[in-house]
Amino acid sequence: MTTEDRTMRRIEEAIALQHAGDTGSARQRFTEIWDEIASDGDPFHRCVLAHYMADLQQDPRDELAWDLRALEAAGSVTDERAEQHHASLSIRGFYPSLHLNLAADHHKLGDTGQARTHLAKARQHLDALKDDGYGHGIRAAIERLASRLAEPEEAAGEGRRAGGQAPAGAGSP
Numbered sequence: 001m002t003t004e005d006r007t008m009r010r011i012e013e014a015i016a017l018q019h020a021g022d023t024g025s026a027r028q029r030f031t032e033i034w035d036e037i038a039s040d041g042d043p044f045h046r047c048v049l050a051h052y053m054a055d056l057q058q059d060p061r062d063e064l065a066w067d068l069r070a071l072e073a074a075g076s077v078t079d080e081r082a083e084q085h086h087a088s089l090s091i092r093g094f095y096p097s098l099h100l101n102l103a104a105d106h107h108k109l110g111d112t113g114q115a116r117t118h119l120a121k122a123r124q125h126l127d128a129l130k131d132d133g134y135g136h137g138i139r140a141a142i143e144r145l146a147s148r149l150a151e152p153e154e155a156a157g158e159g160r161r162a163g164g165q166a167p168a169g170a171g172s173p
Contacts (some may be wrong), residue, residue: 004165005035005084007036007041007042008044008085011048012028013029013034013104014026014030014049014052018055018056026056027056030053030056031053033045033049034050037049042081043074043075043081044073044077044085045079046070046073047073047074047077050066050073051066051067051070051098051101054066054070060109060171064102066143067098068102070101071098071099074091074098078091079092088130093125093129094102095121095122095124095128096123096129096138096139097138098122099122100118100119100138100142100145102155103116103149104120104145107145107149112149119131119142119146121143126138
C-alpha cells in the first residue's frame with residue numbers, strides 16, 4: 001500500500017499485545033479502535049479486528065457475536081482491498097478460518113447443527129489456503145473439530161457418553 005494504513009498498524013499492535021499474553025491491553029485497544037470504525041469503517045479493518053477480538057472473549061456467546069461481525073465484514077472486503085494490506089492476500093482465504101471459528105463457537109454453545117454447517121462452509125473454501133504452516137494449521141483444526149462433532153453420534157451408537165470441546169487454536173488464524 002502506498003499510503004500508511006494507520007488503523008491497520010494499530011490493529012496489528014493490539015494483535016501483538018494479544019500474542020504476547022497482554023490480553024487486557026489488547027482488548028482495550030481493540031475496543032478503542034472498534035469504537036472509531038464500528039459500523040461504517042473499512043470492512044477489512046472490521047473483519048481483522050473482530051476476528052482477533054473474538055479470541056479475547058470469555059463468554060462463548062460474546063465470542064460468537066464477534067466472529068459473526070468478522071464474517072459479515074468479510075462479505076464486503078474485495079481482493080483488491082486485502083491486497084493493499086499484503087499482496088499475497090485474497091479474501092477467499094479468510095473464509096476457512098472464519099467459518100472454523102463459528103463452528104467452534106456453536107459447538108461450545110451446544111448447537112451441533114450450526115457447528116456442522118459452518119464446518120462444511122470452512123471445508124468449501126479449503127482450496128483457498130496455501131500449502132504452508134497457516135494452511136496446515138487450519139486444516140488440522142477443522143479435522144479436530146470434525147472428530148469432536150462426530151464423537152457424540154459414534155459414542156451414542158456404542159452406548160458410551162462422549163464429551164467435546166472446541167479445538168485448540170480454533171480461534172487463531
